[in-house]
Amino acid sequence: MRIFSGxxxxxxxxxxxxxxxxxxxxxxxxxxxxxxxxxxxxxxxVPYEPAELRRYVLDTTAMMLAAELDPDRCILFRQSxxxxxxxxxxxxxxxxxxxxxxxxxxxxxxxxxxxxxxxxGLFFYPVLQAADILxxxxxxxxxxxxxxxxxxxxxxxxxxxxxxxxxxxxxxRHRIPEVxxxxxxxxSPEQKMSTTAASEQGTIYVTDPEAAVVKKVKSxxxxxxxxxxxxxxxxxxxxxxxxxxxxxxSDPGEIEDEFHGARYGDFKQxxxxxxxxxxxxxxxxYDELRGDEDRLEAILRDGxxxxxxxxSEVLEDVRARMGVGSSP
Ligand code: TYM
Numbered sequence: 001m002r003i004f005s006g007x008x009x010x011x012x013x014x015x016x017x018x019x020x021x022x023x024x025x026x027x028x029x030x031x032x033x034x035x036x037x038x039x040x041x042x043x044x045x046v047p048y049e050p051a052e053l054r055r056y057v058l059d060t061t062a063m064m065l066a067a068e069l070d071p072d073r074c075i076l077f078r079q080s081x082x083x084x085x086x087x088x089x090x091x092x093x094x095x096x097x098x099x100x101x102x103x104x105x106x107x108x109x110x111x112x113x114x115x116x117x118x119x120x121g122l123f124f125y126p127v128l129q130a131a132d133i134l135x136x137x138x139x140x141x142x143x144x145x146x147x148x149x150x151x152x153x154x155x156x157x158x159x160x161x162x163x164x165x166x167x168x169x170x171x172x173r174h175r176i177p178e179v180x181x182x183x184x185x186x187x188s189p190e191q192k193m194s195t196t197a198a199s200e201q202g203t204i205y206v207t208d209p210e211a212a213v214v215k216k217v218k219s220x221x222x223x224x225x226x227x228x229x230x231x232x233x234x235x236x237x238x239x240x241x242x243x244x245x246x247x248x249x250s251d252p253g254e255i256e257d258e259f260h261g262a263r264y265g266d267f268k269q270x271x272x273x274x275x276x277x278x279x280x281x282x283x284x285x286y287d288e289l290r291g292d293e294d295r296l297e298a299i300l301r302d303g304x305x306x307x308x309x310x311x312s313e314v315l316e317d318v319r320a321r322m323g324v325g326s327s328p
Contacts, residue, residue, distance in 0.1 A: 001032035004138040004172075006039040006079065006129065009056035013063050015204040015275070016183035016193035018282075019246045020144025022067045024177060025074075028142055034074035035136050035307060036064065038300075041079050041086065042128060045121035046110065046196075061296050063206060066286035077303030079132065084311035088131035089124065091318055095160040096127050096153075105149055113196075130154040134161075135311040137170040145181035146192060148174060165321040169314075180246040186220040189235035207283050210276050217272035218265075228259035228267050237264070244271050247278040 005025055007017065028034040038060050043053055057078055069076055079085055101107065104126055111118045133141055133154050141151050151174040158169040185191045187202030195203070204216055222236040230238040230252060245252040259267050289296070320328040 001139045002136055002170075003028040003032045003034045003140050003142065003175075004037070004133050004136045005142050006037040006042070006132050007060060007064070008043050009038050009040055009053065009060040010043065010195045011052075011056045011059055012195065012205040012207060013060065014183075014193055014195060014206065015243065015279075016144065018067070018206055018279075019180040019183050019243070020146075020177065021142060022064065023180075023246070024142035024175060025064070026068050028140075029070060029073045032140070035138075035310075036069060036074060036076050037079050037132055037307070038064075038077070039079045039129075039132065042125060045119055045125050046114065047116050057300075058293055058296050059290065061300060062286055062290040063282075065289050065296075065299070066282045068285075071299045071303065075303045075306045076299060077307045078300045081300065081304035082135075082307045082311055084135055084308065084315045085128065085131050088135050088311075088315060088318060089128040091322060091324065092127050092131055092134070092157050092161065093124070094322075095164055096130075096157055100153055100156065101126060104153070106146070126150050126153050127157070130157045133172055134158055134169050135314050136307075137310075137314060138172040139170065140175050141172050142175045144183075145176055148176065161318075165318075168317050168321050177246075179242055179252060183243060184235060184239040186216055186236075186239070189221055189239050204275065206279055207286060208279075210280075213276050213279070214272045217268050217275065220268065222264055226264065228262055228264070229256050237267075240268065240271050244274060247274050 005021065007013075007021065013022070025034065025036055038057050040053055040057050043056070061076065064076060065071075101123055107123060107125065110122055114122070129150050130153060134157070143151065151172065155171050158171045161169050162171075183193045185193045185199060185202035186204070187199045193203050201216060201219065204213055208216070217240070220236055220240060223234050225234065228237060228241065230241055241252050241255050244255050259270075316328065319325045
């Protein structure tokens with residue numbers, strides 16, 4: 001079974017990325033043939049600094065390794081090193097509906113926030129994402145809940161391609177965790193935790209020092225009630241319950257039972273303590289790994305070569321089916 005996922009090199013990764021996605025990447029190495037990509041081309045769809053982008057790719061690569069992705073057990077590479085992605089993106093445009101792209105929530109949110117140029121890249125972002133996935137004949141895509149619509153679109157694109165040009169592309173399915181698929185901002189628990197949209201105080205970064213984690217969890221916005229239970233009108237507490245369940249590897253119901261009658265302060269104390277214990281080894285490994293840039297580059301280069309071997313074959317099929325290029 002082929003597993004594929006991508007992650008943006010947006011500098012610091014947060015607890016939402018870790019719980020929603022990275023945790024699943026690690027586990028994917030044991031379940032299948034896992035391919036993971038640091039999507040630098042996607043990061044060019046909003047304003048960015050070229051030198052920073054290079055650094056952020058290495059930050060994200062070190063983070064993935066710190067989370068225990070093992071280059072001997074998965075393929076880890078930089079998107080722009082495998083040019084098949086951009087070519088496939090263009091080819092897939094012919095079977096992508098403009099109206100579908102216009103309906104993408106992420107495009108709508110990001111373009112509404114954009115004060116500078118709203119690039120055409122932002123509009124085509126989901127087609128490039130579909131190309132990432134389809135270039136590897138992917139069965140399963142581990143992602144957080146916010147990527148659901150993009151994966152649905154990827155399926156539509158693959159199905160339309162196959163109808164139009166004959167059976168060529170594998171139609172993938174998403175893998176969204178049952179608990180922790182949508183970690184919310186601690187200060188505005190009606191918004192997802194995010195590097196760009198939400199608040200600094202409400203976002204726990206994987207590399208945050210312990211004192212910062214304690215402060216952020218203790219000042220998390222909750223409701224005026226007193227019960228540690230999940231409920232629609234208790235988004236703050238519900239979020240912390242999910243976080244604690246995931247970092248403990250238990251069930252949200254068990255957390256509710258255990259903290260029945262407990263005060264919010266004591267509950268938050270436990271959450272802070274266990275989040276710190278969960279992230280500490282990752283942070284330590286990250287600090288060790290990030291310094292050796294030559295090694296990080298070598299891992300990415302190696303990964304790109306392996307990825308290209310797979311993607312180039314798929315591209316040959318796609319080109320042949322579409323009547324593009326010299327005859328095969
Ligand atoms: P990115 O880099 O924004 O996020 C990486 C992963 O983290 C998940 N995630 C969350 N999960 C739970 N709670 C949150 N608050 C939270 N915030 C983010 C995301 O769902 C994602 O799985 N478009 C993708 C990158 C991409 C990709 C791909 C993904 C490009 N090509 C191909 C899968 C397959 C993105 O922006 O991820």
